[in-house]
Amino acid sequence: MQTDITDMEHLSEKDRERLALTGLEVGMQNRCGSFFQIDQNVVQTTCGAEGVEMLPIKAALEKYDWVKDYYWNAVPKDKDKYTQYLAKQEDPQGLVVIAHPGAKVEMPLQACLFLREEPVQHVHNIFIAREGSEIHIISGCASSWQKEHGAHIGVTEIYVGKGAKVTSTMIHNWNPGISVFPRSATIIEEDGTFLSNYVCMQPVHQVNMYPTARLVGKNAVARFSSIVVATPGSLLDLGSRAILGAENTSAELITRAITTGGTIISRGHILGEKDNTRGHIECKGLILKDGIIHAIPEIEGTLTGTELSHEAAVGKIARHEIEYLMARGLSEEEATATIIRGFLDVKISGLPAVLQKQIDTAIDKAESGF
């Protein structure tokens, strides 16, 4: 193990490029805080934002007694074998972000989880946005270009306090032999807003996740957006779930899925169990080359005051759309790429421009492969 790596700038050129693809600013421009974990070693934790702290999980548990109330709370220890594996670890690693009451930071914090040499990377993150705070976190997860096989197991617990807002953007850039098992859950209190964005457009062996948001306070809002591409040999078993557990809460689950030969299972579940709740699931899939897109949207209402809907569509690019653009002078390849770019263009309201740009860049990079 190379030990001279104290921040991202010490990585090889190739690996820095891979991290840049996940939206991470290696030089920290446009970032107000940064956390960097290679395998099981935390190599950097800095945060210059007022009212916001980024701490390695052990330090956070030592510094604030109350952090333990957030540890293994949203995600139960015995949820499945992956959480059990993590719960058994004597030396937990990961990031705790604490936004103290009223702290609002427009500039994103970045968390970088890099799988370099060890067979398994495990991480336990906790994001706590206390009353009236606002934070944007970009998590870039990547593996070294020379890392052929491995697994990443990550628990992320997110707590959105009263009137708080959390944007969590996760961009993955793994290798064809890496398996990834994020286990995430979010609890959103009154007037809280949670925006979750997930982008995975590079080859991976397997991603398996089904994050859940529990909206427990009135007027809470959750929105999950996923933009994914499954290349040959990739299995993306993804989903998101929202439990509308308080009056006047709403949730939206949006997925854009493209297969170029891999398999995507796009799950979604919204449970409306309180009055005046609204939920919508939207999954659009494009099959560019023979592969599988299996959309499983579930909506479940338990009383008259909930309104839930879903729409799912899977298919190829319509020929007449391509020809329409060709009639304007684009070649068939240009027309196809232009339509795909539009298909993936999910504008996420409330996202800082710098994060939207990062997502756009990830899409642009992947687009050259279509």
Add this chain to the structure above:
Amino acid sequence: MLDISDLHVNVDGTEKLHDINLHIGEGETHILMGPNGSGKSTLLKAIMGFGGYTITSGSIVFKGKDITHMPIHERAHLGIGMMFQHPPAISGLKLGKLLAATSHMGEGAIEALAQSVNMEPFLTRDVNVGFSGGEMKRSEVLQLKVQQPDFVMLDEPESGVDLENMSLMGKEIAGLLEKDIHIINRQRSGLIITHTGYILDYLEADQGHVLIDGQIRCHGNPREILRVVKEKGYGECLRCKQI
């Protein structure tokens, strides 16, 4: 500009156009009329080169080049443009992005053109998604203004357009066809499908053709053809051919 000789076109294995001969000279505007289903749109799509419109015999020559089997975008590059009657809605693709992708114009030039057809607010909207009939037509005109084709085909530019927009459309189409330039110097040509002839309130056409059952039955003065069709219907054209 455009020479179509003995053209036969199949759609889904059935011949839809039989033995079409059509010559459109530089600077000329032609009107194409005919009952529903007679093959007017099929002719335009065959000239543009759309898949599914198979040319079984005959030829299309544009600016002296045989384009009978040329890909669509190469025809567009040569200077053929088309206003679609039912353009597809493409979700996610912004109109402004489409215009930028299909031209070398700068953002400012595109915005100015959009303004000229009251489409500036639509540049950030998905192409044709939720557009009204009139908005769709204005979007088509805008795309053609950006593309600047030498030969414009317009498939029912009046349909779905209210009176106020019709006047704008009429003027803009006249502009695309360089009607403000003297006929001797005019270089742009057009082929316009019309059912109502309203477009003739805004521009003069040089020739008219009537297409019935996949055949061009008569050529003539566009206003005269319109008058006969208005008075006697297409039955008169059928009889013409039989005489």
